[in-house]
Amino acid sequence: MTKRLVLAYSGGLDTSVAIHWLTAKGYDVIATTIDVGESKDNETLAKRAFGAGAVDVRVIDLKQEFATEFLWPALKANALYQGRYPLATALARPLLAKALCQVADETDAVAIAHGSTGKGNDQVRFDVAIATLRPGTQIVAPAREWGLTRAEEIAYAAEYGIPVQATLDAPFSVDANLWGRSVEGGVLEDPWTSPPEACYEWTENPDTAQPREVAVTFEAGVPVAVDGVQFAPVQLIAEAQAIAGAAGVGRIDLMEDRLVGIKSREIYEAPAATLLIAAHQELEFLTLPRELLQHKAGIEQTFAQTVYNGLWFTPLREALQAYVTSTQAAVTGEVRLRLAHGKVTVVGRKSPYSVYSHDLATYDKGDLFDHTAAVGFIALYGLQSQAYAQAQKAQTHA
Ligand code: ARG
Numbered sequence: 001m002t003k004r005l006v007l008a009y010s011g012g013l014d015t016s017v018a019i020h021w022l023t024a025k026g027y028d029v030i031a032t033t034i035d036v037g038e039s040k041d042n043e044t045l046a047k048r049a050f051g052a053g054a055v056d057v058r059v060i061d062l063k064q065e066f067a068t069e070f071l072w073p074a075l076k077a078n079a080l081y082q083g084r085y086p087l088a089t090a091l092a093r094p095l096l097a098k099a100l101c102q103v104a105d106e107t108d109a110v111a112i113a114h115g116s117t118g119k120g121n122d123q124v125r126f127d128v129a130i131a132t133l134r135p136g137t138q139i140v141a142p143a144r145e146w147g148l149t150r151a152e153e154i155a156y157a158a159e160y161g162i163p164v165q166a167t168l169d170a171p172f173s174v175d176a177n178l179w180g181r182s183v184e185g186g187v188l189e190d191p192w193t194s195p196p197e198a199c200y201e202w203t204e205n206p207d208t209a210q211p212r213e214v215a216v217t218f219e220a221g222v223p224v225a226v227d228g229v230q231f232a233p234v235q236l237i238a239e240a241q242a243i244a245g246a247a248g249v250g251r252i253d254l255m256e257d258r259l260v261g262i263k264s265r266e267i268y269e270a271p272a273a274t275l276l277i278a279a280h281q282e283l284e285f286l287t288l289p290r291e292l293l294q295h296k297a298g299i300e301q302t303f304a305q306t307v308y309n310g311l312w313f314t315p316l317r318e319a320l321q322a323y324v325t326s327t328q329a330a331v332t333g334e335v336r337l338r339l340a341h342g343k344v345t346v347v348g349r350k351s352p353y354s355v356y357s358h359d360l361a362t363y364d365k366g367d368l369f370d371h372t373a374a375v376g377f378i379a380l381y382g383l384q385s386q387a388y389a390q391a392q393k394a395q396t397h398a
Helices: 013-024 042-052 063-076 088-107 122-133 142-146 150-159 233-246 271-287 290-308 315-326 371-381 383-397
Strands: 003-008 027-035 056-061 111-113 138-140 173-177 180-184 212-219 222-226 251-257 263-269 333-340 343-350
Touching: 003 013, 003 088, 013 027, 013 042, 013 142, 013 150, 027 042, 027 088, 027 111, 042 056, 056 088, 063 088, 063 222, 063 233, 063 271, 063 315, 088 111, 088 122, 088 173, 088 180, 088 290, 122 138, 180 271, 212 233, 212 271, 222 233, 222 271, 233 271, 271 290, 271 333, 271 343, 290 315, 371 383
Parallel strands: 003 027, 003 111, 027 056, 111 138
Antiparallel strands: 173 180, 180 263, 212 222, 212 333, 251 263, 333 343
């Protein structure tokens, strides 16, 4: 009896060869493509999967769920791994794992396979999530086992007549979804080499891009409008990507620390995430009290690390997200940003929940700030520094 296996299928070289390889190992392969915003032609995809030997092909559109259940929580947490990477790939993996487990349940599959290699974070994210959500499932990662180079994969595809589009000179390894593109490999492996223009697809060259201003409106931490026009989540992200990308915003060149210990050079293109996080964070600066902002910054870092390290389906991620969610009620309002030379600069912000008070902050006459209270406050505030300095002095003279 053949065993049913659900494969995360991207349509690329690795997973097309994987269908054949897994079939040869005795599996009935159900090729499953999950759409989280990487625009692809579903018909070509299905044809390719069947051509490689899949018994069934499924395409599942999860863009909406990806936006509201994964990207919005990350945005509320201003989540940036190592302060810079908006986590596009890392955020999609748990959703993919969940969808694969559902297909496995529906088809009574014994195994789930994915195209990750043995050197990256994605294998960890998939394996940990699958083992948590569907214990007992056999996990197969062909690329981790077979050790084929790209050239060997192309030769394998040719030998067995597997329809692929890949050519030997495909320069980079790319993963893309609504929140960004991750680009690695090829000439980028030398951290001293400037990233060639060819590794960017969503952003204009910042040197020549047209600067512009844009406004983003939030309700309780969630972006709802761009330049005053309301959008549903997936469309809003597409709009933000188009605007920021055209202005050359969102290119990231990062020396990254992978969970498996490797340092790697990664290029990201994340115009929507870069713009929305900048706007969201600014609105928090306007609407949240100082102590909360300071404390939340630490939670944000832990949240980003937790997502990066593949721990989405854990009580830790849930607890961090609950904390972040609890801070967002007042994060409502509008932020104006200038996009120029590849940079985002906030130029204005307003909110019905603004903690800023002009009457308190103004240097003009008639302000409401109690100047006599300031004198008393400072006297108490400085008590310990004075006591310490006096004790030091007393000792040196003793
Ligand atoms: N380094 C990133 C991460 O671990 C992205 C890896 C994406 N893969 C790729 N083929 N570029 O989240």
